[in-house]
Structure formats: structure tokens, C-alpha cells
Amino acid sequence: MTDRTLVLVKPDGVARGLVGEVVSRLEAKGLRLVAAELRTLTREVAEEHYGEHREKPFFGSLVEFITGGPLLALVVEGPRAVEAFRALAGATDPVKAAPGTIRGDFALEVQSNIVHGSDSAESAAREIGLFFPGL
Ligand code: IDP
Numbered sequence: 001m002t003d004r005t006l007v008l009v010k011p012d013g014v015a016r017g018l019v020g021e022v023v024s025r026l027e028a029k030g031l032r033l034v035a036a037e038l039r040t041l042t043r044e045v046a047e048e049h050y051g052e053h054r055e056k057p058f059f060g061s062l063v064e065f066i067t068g069g070p071l072l073a074l075v076v077e078g079p080r081a082v083e084a085f086r087a088l089a090g091a092t093d094p095v096k097a098a099p100g101t102i103r104g105d106f107a108l109e110v111q112s113n114i115v116h117g118s119d120s121a122e123s124a125a126r127e128i129g130l131f132f133p134g135l
Contacts, residue, residue: 003081004034006127008116011069014038018106019072022115025088025102026076035075035132041067048130058111065111073131082124085117 009022027033041049046063053059078084090101094113097104107113118124128135 002077002079003121003124004075004077004128005081005085005118005124006116006131007074007076007085007118009072009074010066010112010114010116011071012065012112013106013114014070014072016106016114018114021106022072022102023074026074026085029078029084029088031076031078031081031084033074034077035073035135037073037132038070039073040070043067045130049127062111075128075132075135082118082121086119089115089117 007022007026009019013019013022023033043063046066047054050059050062050066053062056062076085088102090097090103092103092113093110094103094107097107097113099105102115103113118127
């Protein structure tokens with residue numbers, strides 16, 4: 001059974017030159033690239049993508065951050081792709097993320113945590129539709 005998930009190398013990860021590192025890790029794990037595009041998000045797409053956080057105190061700052069420069073949007077596939085990439089990414093708070101994970105190895109701040117990965121099959125379908133309509 002092959003699943004798909006949406007992965008973002010967020011603007012901090014692109015600015016720090018970590019695109020190759022992230023792609024290398026997910027390919028090494030066995031996940032396959034289905035789509036890839038470097039783009040700067042509009043506020044509308046960013047607010048839709050993070051819609052579940054609309055009421056959170058960090059929402060405005062999160063939208064500024066995610067629209068603040070180019071990000072790399074990826075669709076990847078493989079067995080249990082959602083769970084597999086979340087394991088590679090590590091915990092949301094990089095200080096709590098285990099060493100050996102992307103966030104655990106490369107980040108210190110909760111907002112600038114390098115990568116996004118869909119958190120469920122339902123989120124993946126919604127997010128892939130938002131970023132790559134028609135895929
Ligand atoms: P996830 O990215 O690990 O799924 P979520 O809780 O869905 O984590 O949060 C989405 C994103 O919002 C995080 O990756 C991070 O960039 C940002 N974020 C989460 N919590 C905070 C916070 O307390 N302050 C600032 N930014 C946050």
C-alpha cells in the first residue's frame with residue numbers, strides 16, 4: 001500500500017541550504033519524490049494551509065514566517081509515508097526532537113523548525129490538493 005504526504009522545506013531550511021540534506025534523508029529512507037516545486041507562498045495559501053491554527057497566538061507570526069521566502073514543496077510516496085516522514089522530521093519543538101531527526105539535528109526554535117510533514121492521511125490529501133491541484 002503506497003501513501004502520499006506533503007513535505008515542505010520551510011523558508012528557514014531553504015535559506016540555510018538544507019534542501020539537499022532533507023531530500024537526501026527522505027530518499028535514503030526509501031520515500032520517492034512525486035512532485036517538487038520551489039515557490040513563495042501567498043498569504044491566502046499560507047492561511048489555508050495552517051487553517052487549524054487560526055486561533056492560536058502564533059498564527060500571525062507563523063504566516064509571516066512561512067511566506068517570508070521561497071520554500072520547497074514536495075509530494076513524496078511510500079508505505080506509511082505520513083508516519084515515515086514525521087519520524088524523520090522529529091518533534092515539533094526542535095529542542096525536544098531526538099538527535100538524528102531533521103529538527104533534532106538542525107533547529108532550536110519551534111517556529112523555525114525546517115520542515116513540515118502532513119499529520120494524517122486526511123491532512124495529506126487536503127494539503128496535496130492545496131499545493132498541487134490536479135496531482
Ligand atoms: P507540526 O509542524 O509538527 O505538525 P503543529 O503543531 O501543526 O506542528 O504546528 C505547525 C507549525 O507551527 C510548527 O511546525 C511550527 O513551525 C509552528 N508552531 C507550532 N507551535 C508553535 C509555537 O508555540 N510558537 C511558534 N510557532 C509554533
